[in-house]
Amino acid sequence: GQNIDQPTEMTATEGAIVQINCTYQTSGFNGLFWYQQHAGEAPTFLSYNVLDGLEEKGRFSSFLSRSKGYSYLLLKELQMKDSASYLCAVRDENSGNTPLVFGKGTRLSVIA
Amino acid sequence: KAGVTQTPRYLIKTRGQQVTLSCSPISGHRSVSWYQQTPGQGLQFLFEYFSETQRNKGNFPGRFSGRQFSNSRSEMNVSTLELGDSALYLCASSLGATGETQYFGPGTRLLVL
Numbered sequence: 364g365q366n367i368d369q370p371t372e373m374t375a376t377e378g379a380i381v382q383i384n385c386t387y388q389t390s391g392f393n394g395l396f397w398y399q400q401h402a403g404e405a406p407t408f409l410s411y412n413v414l415d416g417l418e419e420k421g422r423f424s425s426f427l428s429r430s431k432g433y434s435y436l437l438l439k440e441l442q443m444k445d446s447a448s449y450l451c452a453v454r455d456e457n458s459g460n461t462p463l464v465f466g467k468g469t470r471l472s473v474i475a
Numbered sequence: 476k477a478g479v480t481q482t483p484r485y486l487i488k489t490r491g492q493q494v495t496l497s498c499s500p501i502s503g504h505r506s507v508s509w510y511q512q513t514p515g516q517g518l519q520f521l522f523e524y525f526s527e528t529q530r531n532k533g534n535f536p537g538r539f540s541g542r543q544f545s546n547s548r549s550e551m552n553v554s555t556l557e558l559g560d561s562a563l564y565l566c567a568s569s570l571g572a573t574g575e576t577q578y579f580g581p582g583t584r585l586l587v588l
Contacts, residue, residue: 385586396576396577398579405479405565405579405580405581406579407579408576408577408578411576413480441551450518452518461522461531462520462523463577464520465510465517465519466517468517469546475574
């Protein structure tokens with residue numbers, strides 16, 4: 364089976380750093396994606412990890428450990444506009460070009 | 476380059492009716508995936524089309540169907556609507572190769588009364 368777990372909600376202070384964790388259990392693995400979704404809008408692509416390690420992109424970084432089935436998204440210098448849901452998605456390699464399996468998302472609230 | 480477009484953006488239907496949603500992918504993208512998003516279940520995969528062929532299918536009843544045209548535009552149809560079909564329907568496009576990043580459209584918000 365496939366299972367993606369993320370915390371449901373998190374709150375952090377403007378200017379701070381927050382880490383959003385994602386654990387997954389899939390029969391195969393061919394990449395992990397993070398998307399940001401503001402309320403009422405479409406998910407937008409943030410990052411992609413297929414090898415172990417840290418990928419840094421400006422204020423956002425994403426880490427992957429395939430052996431632990433674990434990823435995190437790190438947001439630095441938080442801004443109010445970072446208040447959104449963050450979706451973790453895994454591509455299961457079980458059969459060819461398989462679709463993404465999404466977690467239910469983590470709703471992040473940034474407060475002053 | 477224009478993004479993924481979906482029409483209509485909002486729709487209200489009653490139980491038993493049917494609905495057709497449309498998605499135009501990013502120019503040059505050949506794969507279109509459809510997802511249903513609800514507060515309780517999150518994003519759930521419906522199906523994926525590539526070169527006019529259904530390449531993958533999620534665990535949804537046969538009332539949910541789709542197709543893709545030669546210009547890569549895609550439609551999904553839901554027949555005999557139920558209250559539980561109220562959701563945001565998202566379309567995502569990608570170039571089509573394995574592991575490609577998907578880019579989402581704004582979605583169609585469907586309300587079934």
